Amino acid sequence: MPDRWTVVVGVKQVPDEDDVSINPDTGTLDRADAAAILNRPDRNALEAALELKDEVDARVVAMTMGPPMASPVLETAVAMGCDDAVLVTDRAFGGSDTWPTSLALAETANYLDADVVVCGEETTDSSTGQVPPGIAAHNGWAQLTYAEGVEALPEEDQLAARRDVEGGYERVVADLPVVVAVAYGENEPRPAGLHRKIYAETEFEPAQVDADDLGIDEDAVGLAASPTQVGGMETVEPVDRERERVDTAAELTERLAEEGVV
Amino acid sequence: MATVDVSEHADVWVFVEEHDGDVAGVSWELLAQGRTLADELGEDLVALVIGEDVADVGREAVERGADRALVADDPVFEPYRADPYGEQFRHLVEQRKPDVVLIGGTHTGRDFAGRVAVPAHAGLTADCTELGIDEDGHLEARRPAFGGNVLATIKCERHRPQMATVRAGVFEPAAPDPERDGEVERVDVVVNEADTLTAVLERSVGETVDITAADRVVAAGGGTDGELDPVLDLADALDAELAASRKAVDEGWVGHDRQVGQTGKTVRPELYVAVGISGAVQHVEGMNDSDVVVAINDDPNAPIFDHADYGIVGDLFEVCPALADRLRDADDPQEVIA
Numbered sequence: 001m002p003d004r005w006t007v008v009v010g011v012k013q014v015p016d017e018d019d020v021s022i023n024p025d026t027g028t029l030d031r032a033d034a035a036a037i038l039n040r041p042d043r044n045a046l047e048a049a050l051e052l053k054d055e056v057d058a059r060v061v062a063m064t065m066g067p068p069m070a071s072p073v074l075e076t077a078v079a080m081g082c083d084d085a086v087l088v089t090d091r092a093f094g095g096s097d098t099w100p101t102s103l104a105l106a107e108t109a110n111y112l113d114a115d116v117v118v119c120g121e122e123t124t125d126s127s128t129g130q131v132p133p134g135i136a137a138h139n140g141w142a143q144l145t146y147a148e149g150v151e152a153l154p155e156e157d158q159l160a161a162r163r164d165v166e167g168g169y170e171r172v173v174a175d176l177p178v179v180v181a182v183a184y185g186e187n188e189p190r191p192a193g194l195h196r197k198i199y200a201e202t203e204f205e206p207a208q209v210d211a212d213d214l215g216i217d218e219d220a221v222g223l224a225a226s227p228t229q230v231g232g233m234e235t236v237e238p239v240d241r242e243r244e245r246v247d248t249a250a251e252l253t254e255r256l257a258e259e260g261v262v
Numbered sequence: 263m264a265t266v267d268v269s270e271h272a273d274v275w276v277f278v279e280e281h282d283g284d285v286a287g288v289s290w291e292l293l294a295q296g297r298t299l300a301d302e303l304g305e306d307l308v309a310l311v312i313g314e315d316v317a318d319v320g321r322e323a324v325e326r327g328a329d330r331a332l333v334a335d336d337p338v339f340e341p342y343r344a345d346p347y348g349e350q351f352r353h354l355v356e357q358r359k360p361d362v363v364l365i366g367g368t369h370t371g372r373d374f375a376g377r378v379a380v381p382a383h384a385g386l387t388a389d390c391t392e393l394g395i396d397e398d399g400h401l402e403a404r405r406p407a408f409g410g411n412v413l414a415t416i417k418c419e420r421h422r423p424q425m426a427t428v429r430a431g432v433f434e435p436a437a438p439d440p441e442r443d444g445e446v447e448r449v450d451v452v453v454n455e456a457d458t459l460t461a462v463l464e465r466s467v468g469e470t471v472d473i474t475a476a477d478r479v480v481a482a483g484g485g486t487d488g489e490l491d492p493v494l495d496l497a498d499a500l501d502a503e504l505a506a507s508r509k510a511v512d513e514g515w516v517g518h519d520r521q522v523g524q525t526g527k528t529v530r531p532e533l534y535v536a537v538g539i540s541g542a543v544q545h546v547e548g549m550n551d552s553d554v555v556v557a558i559n560d561d562p563n564a565p566i567f568d569h570a571d572y573g574i575v576g577d578l579f580e581v582c583p584a585l586a587d588r589l590r591d592a593d594d595p596q597e598v599i600a
Contacts, residue, residue, distance in 0.1 A: 098386065099386075127389065128386075130388055133377055136344075137379075138380055166286065167519045169467075170462055170466070171464040172460050173461050227421035228387060230416060233407070236411060236412060243573070244572055252585060253592060256554065259553075261478070
């Protein structure tokens, strides 16, 4: 194990969910103007990674997979305090579901000699939460998902986390290397410092790696290597609601009594 | 990339999630739905039980519809850890080649499903709300996308098993039938404590509430600012279960087991009262099957009013107590006569 930990943070550019809206009358989806932003849960991942840096002087590298236009999320990561950032980009990755995506990110973690990989709990665009366990599974590493607090144990080459579980919590200690998925909203992400921000926007260029650099066979990624396919999309009909405004508790109780629910 | 011979794979498997002898309710829901899928495919329904001293759980799985329960019983499996569970499950999948594998969309289920899907190169669909079989015998896993505005159908035609995690509350559990025949088979445990990558230092779990079975639900959102007393009082007056939006759960005001919506649970009560909930699509998705929806919010433009039958624009500190009083009065025949 090296003297200094390398912490790799997975981040993703997603459409701003606040810009994706539904018209309740027509049931149609309106996301034409959705801005591309950093997946919100990834801010919690970045904060957790930077706390590890503060704690054990780790080197923190952000990684994202996507086309070159996805790299602004890497600038955000560097502005927040990441030491470096890598764009994982290759046409061969196009159409990947979570299986090849987690393979590419697992190989990037290897390429960067990661001791710890930190991700957000899930992305707001596809919300599967499958990529962090996928990275761990591809590499045969330990995983700590729904992590609420992360504690470095450098003497033992271990990491401990409090995990949120149904009806309670647990504390788990994992051997390095480990993949951590940080519970959404769990910490207070730090703002980007002005100097870092200027550096990220003007001087910083992320490194780029492709399938070849990562030693990935092109047939092992992309649409063809994705076990799942989207077979169709149906718009969900909005539920027809009364949408009646009432003014008083008395009036509401009356209505609910008429409905037979109180 | 090599594809598998899908015809070699048969049977519908349901992972029965248990912690310390307690089974997650979603497991029994999936067993009921798994029975339907297995009958449609003409295959067996197999329950997979992993834990310590879990033969009884295997027996109950048979009573609830499984043709066979595979039981991996060993101290290494208590409490749950992703790596030993995943390794054991992977071994069984490789050895026995199931066609379909269903797993509850709990933190545990979502934690370890990928631990099997990746080494098996299986298709894994997250957080499904509908499951069916198409004319070619493939699983059709439907999941809400774009915050529930769209239902996407995911298929996995060239890989096996076809895996899905499924949200709690979308299927009805089958009642146990003590007379039901089936086999409980102990399987070889292939995991050693020495090979594990993690250790659970502490586990603290209270009574888990099942909001999916409630007839009435009162849910608190971000607009409550964590002031839950009026909401709890209203829930008490209605004899309702407390639920919450993601915001209220993330802030730590309400436990995750009470979260409604995407990544939470689907509820379908007779009455759903949303207090201080703005009505993000992710939340609406989890309560849209409620019979009657009431919204209480001080923002007249909150989207929740579009998804409610009755709405009151007002301060929850005034509306909730007034409503609770009114309901309590209505319960009291003396008051009604007076």
